[in-house]
Amino acid sequence: EVQLLESGGGLVQPGGSLRLSCAASGFTFRNYAMSWVRQAPGKGLEWVSGISGSGINTYYADSVKGRFTISRDNSKNTLYLQMNSLRAEDTAVYFCAKEESGSHGHPFDMWGQGTMVTISS
Amino acid sequence: DIQMTQSPSTLSASVGDRVTITCRASQTISSWLAWYQQKPGKAPKLLIYKASSLESGVPSRFSGSGSGTEFTLTISSLQPDDFATYYCQQYDSDTFTFGQGTKLQIK
Numbered sequence: 001e002v003q004l005l006e007s008g009g010g011l012v013q014p015g016g017s018l019r020l021s022c023a024a025s026g027f028t029f030r031n032y033a034m035s036w037v038r039q040a041p042g043k044g045l046e047w048v049s050g051i052s053g054s055g056i057n058t059y060y061a062d063s064v065k066g067r068f069t070i071s072r073d074n075s076k077n078t079l080y081l082q083m084n085s086l087r088a089e090d091t092a093v094y095f096c097a098k099e100e101s102g103s104h105g106h107p108f109d110m111w112g113q114g115t116m117v118t119i120s121s
Numbered sequence: 122d123i124q125m126t127q128s129p130s131t132l133s134a135s136v137g138d139r140v141t142i143t144c145r146a147s148q149t150i151s152s153w154l155a156w157y158q159q160k161p162g163k164a165p166k167l168l169i170y171k172a173s174s175l176e177s178g179v180p181s182r183f184s185g186s187g188s189g190t191e192f193t194l195t196i197s198s199l200q201p202d203d204f205a206t207y208y209c210q211q212y213d214s215d216t217f218t219f220g221q222g223t224k225l226q227i228k
Contacts, residue, residue, distance in 0.1 A: 035217070045157075045165065045208055047217035059215045062122065095164055105212055107155035109176065111164035 002026035002110050004096050009115030016086050016119075022079040022096030022112055030054070030074040033099040035108065036081045038092035038117075048094070049081065053102030064090075086119045093117075123147050123211050127220035133228040138199045142223045144192045144209035153213035156185055156194045159222075160205045168207075169194065199225075 008020040022034070035050040049070040050059040058070050069082040079096050093116050097108035124147035134140050144154065152172040157165035167176045169185035172192055182197040196203055204227055209220040 044222040045159075045210075045219040047210075047219065050215075050217070061216055100170070104215060105153075107167055107170040107210065107212055108157075108165070109167050111166075113164055 002098075004098065004110060004112035006094065006096050006112045006115040009094065009117045011118045011120065012086055013121050014087060014119055017082070017084045018086065018117060020081040020083065020094055020096075020115060020117070022081075024077045024079065024098070027098070027110075029072075029077040031102050033102055033104045033106065034072065034079045035097050035099065035104075036070065036079075037095045037097050037108070037111075038090075039095070039114075040089075040092040043092075046092075050099070050104045051079070052104050057104060059104055083117070086117075088119050091117060091119045122216055123150060123214050123218050125209055125211055125218050125220040127207075127209055127223050129223060130221065131224045131226065133226050134199055135228045136199050136201060140196050140199060140225065142194045142207055142209075142225075144187075144194070144220050146190045146192075146211055146213075149189045150211045150213035152188045153211060154185075154187070154192050155210045155212065156183075157208045157210065158203075158205045159208065165208065196225075 003025045005023045036048040051070045067085045071080045093114040095114045096112045098110040100106040154172045156169040159165040173185045206224045
């Protein structure tokens with residue numbers, strides 16, 4: 001069964017850091033690009049960052065560029081999102097999502113259940 | 122960034138109705154458009170990709186059309202399970218963007 005399981009969310013003060021993880025199973029992880037998508041409470045979906053299957057190519061939304069870093073460990077079938085200099089507006093449920101191909105630029109055919117990140121003092 | 126605008130934001134309909142949701146892109150995206158369904162507290166689910174291709178396992182009452190800058194999602198005969206929020210997403214550029222969502226509610 002294809003499964004994505006996020007972890008690492010929590011409550012952090014503004015300016016703090018957090019690292020999210022997404023453990024993948026049921027498919028050949030290295031063959032697929034992955035992304036992080038977030039959803040603020042009561043709001044719509046916002047794509048945050050993407051990474052190719054090899055991990056060589058990374059992509060970021062302007063809202064997080066320079067603060068967030070996406071990475072992956074294909075030996076551990078795990079996707080990461082390192083989030084620094086966190087702001088109140090980063091408060092959201094963060095989903096990891098699998099693209100339909102190894103290169104970035106495809107729709108998401110599988111999503112995790114999400115992990116909540118709250119930025120507050 | 123490419124902006125995606127959905128209309129309407131909210132749609133009230135009854136079981137059995139035919140409904141259409143529109144998504145407009147701020148610049149041409151060819152057919153690189155997907156539609157997702159999201160229910161409260163759940164992850165989104167892919168319905169349509171490449172503007173008009175039905176994802177495996179999705180009921181045939183869902184269909185998509187359009188190219189360039191204007192796209193539509195149509196549900197031919199609403200079922201109780203279809204009341205949810207729907208999002209379009211462009212994947213033409215490296216920085217993906219979603220529409221703001223259309224909440225489909227029971228009339």
